Amino acid sequence: CGGLALSGCGDSAGAVCGNGKVEGTELCDDGSQAGTLAAGACTEQCTWQEFNPDAASSGSAMYPAVAMNQAGDFVVVWRAADGTMDEDVWAAVYDKSGNSRVPAFKVNEGTDGYQQYPMPAIDGAGNFVVVWHIDPMSPGATNENVWMRAFGPDGTPHTGDVQLNTYTGGWQSYPHVAMNEAGKLVVAWSSNLQDGDLTGVYAQLGDSTGQLAAAEPFQANTEWDNTQEKPWAGMAQDGSFVIVWEANGQEST
16 A cells, blocks of 8 residues: 655746746656656656555555545555454645654544545645445454544544444445535445345535534435446536446446
């Protein structure tokens, strides 16, 4: 579960050759020089820093995911298995240069079954949330729910493990979260058997402190036949959001 952080790249402000910047560039396009250079412009080398977020977690680390805010702070999450019967969700937070802000720590409080499929989101102030599901087929699993936990910029928990689903008659799985800079968020997930015909997509609104907007989730899909699952969400700065998903038996996604 490794990562790369980028530093030292040119910006769009007019810069002169020799001062470590490149005039008229914004992004590094190939890891070796910044942006697309005008004729006669000088190049700047981009510094790539490789690091290992999962050094503190034991056993194998798999299924990493990352979220970044506009300031460049980012949170990395992964599933760690220690070789026994435990699988937990871990996270670490870095700034845009790859410097550690919050060292790696275990996210979930619960220990029932395998905690899997983590997804993070982070707001402009550095508050972040992590969502995940529990594998109902794992040893020791006593639930099959989707969960969320919220943290402050320094990793201090805002909440304990928050159960997002209220329906418990089928497996709840594949949560995805999106958050804007103001800290508004939307979480979507697959819910088996809840809509009366295989799997549907359900969602909940909330904020970066872990507060949910309603007591009950809402259903995102209006077509109920067959399977709608594995959603992905996005949220705009004004709080508008979209949710997409896979559909079996419909003509399109």
